Amino acid sequence: MFKLLIADDEENERFGIAGLIRKYAFPFETHQAKNGMEALEMIRRGSFDVLLTDIKMPFMNGLELIKEVQKLGTWMIFIIYSAYADFEYAQSAISLGVIKYLLKPVTLADFRQLFNEVESLCLNKIDEKNSSLHEVFFNISRMEAKEEDYTRSIKTAIHLIRVHHRDPALSLSFLADKLHITSAYLSTLFKSETGQNVSSHIADVRISRAKQILKQSNLKINEVGAAVGYLNESYFIKSFRDRVKMSPMEFRLRGNKDE
Numbered sequence: 001m002f003k004l005l006i007a008d009d010e011e012n013e014r015f016g017i018a019g020l021i022r023k024y025a026f027p028f029e030t031h032q033a034k035n036g037m038e039a040l041e042m043i044r045r046g047s048f049d050v051l052l053t054d055i056k057m058p059f060m061n062g063l064e065l066i067k068e069v070q071k072l073g074t075w076m077i078f079i080i081y082s083a084y085a086d087f088e089y090a091q092s093a094i095s096l097g098v099i100k101y102l103l104k105p106v107t108l109a110d111f112r113q114l115f116n117e118v119e120s121l122c123l124n125k126i127d128e129k130n131s132s133l134h135e136v137f138f139n140i141s142r143m144e145a146k147e148e149d150y151t152r153s154i155k156t157a158i159h160l161i162r163v164h165h166r167d168p169a170l171s172l173s174f175l176a177d178k179l180h181i182t183s184a185y186l187s188t189l190f191k192s193e194t195g196q197n198v199s200s201h202i203a204d205v206r207i208s209r210a211k212q213i214l215k216q217s218n219l220k221i222n223e224v225g226a227a228v229g230y231l232n233e234s235y236f237i238k239s240f241r242d243r244v245k246m247s248p249m250e251f252r253l254r255g256n257k258d259e
Contacts (some may be wrong), residue, residue: 001028002029002050003029003050004052005042006018007034007052007057008033011034014032027119028050035060036059036060043076051065053066053078062082080102081106157198158194160175165205165206166229168231171199203239225248
């Protein structure tokens, strides 16, 4: 059921229109205002789908009423219903987006045709709103699904780094292949979620494990490096020094204490 506001200072006109709406079973709940000011106040208090207004009314005429309603930003269908066939009125009405300028007296055929059109417009508006709402929910759901995918990919990547840190082949492309995504995508996603580059995180995991091995074993430095994925001893020592601020041997000699 849609809401129709009839604004007319003639009571008989208002009741006549409301009666025709009921007679032809149009899906409109009718409300009445005896002047423009009263109609504007009713619109401010509640929402209406259609405004059918006379032009000549006390306090505020129909065109002024439509202008004020438009300032509210409320979507409504505007219809002018008047005994005045003045060209300027009609021109003003068109400029305000009035869909119909009816001259009194209106024939029943014109009345029925008009409200068939108005009913269709209201139904279309509902369809548009529902479509927009569906699109919003669809986009939100899609975003949530993507967010879950992002989180899952990062957790998996971190897990894979821990599992494969001993493998010299471990790299950005290695992980991307495992996750079936592009290296560029993984790099951007990983940086966004963790604040670190993939290569930097791999190095952190390897060096952390190397520190444990240095504490718990007497393996040679090159053997420790190989145990955490470094085939090149010099590169292992450099990477260790960059993160621990001392060499692997210094770390061991200082009592196996963390920095």
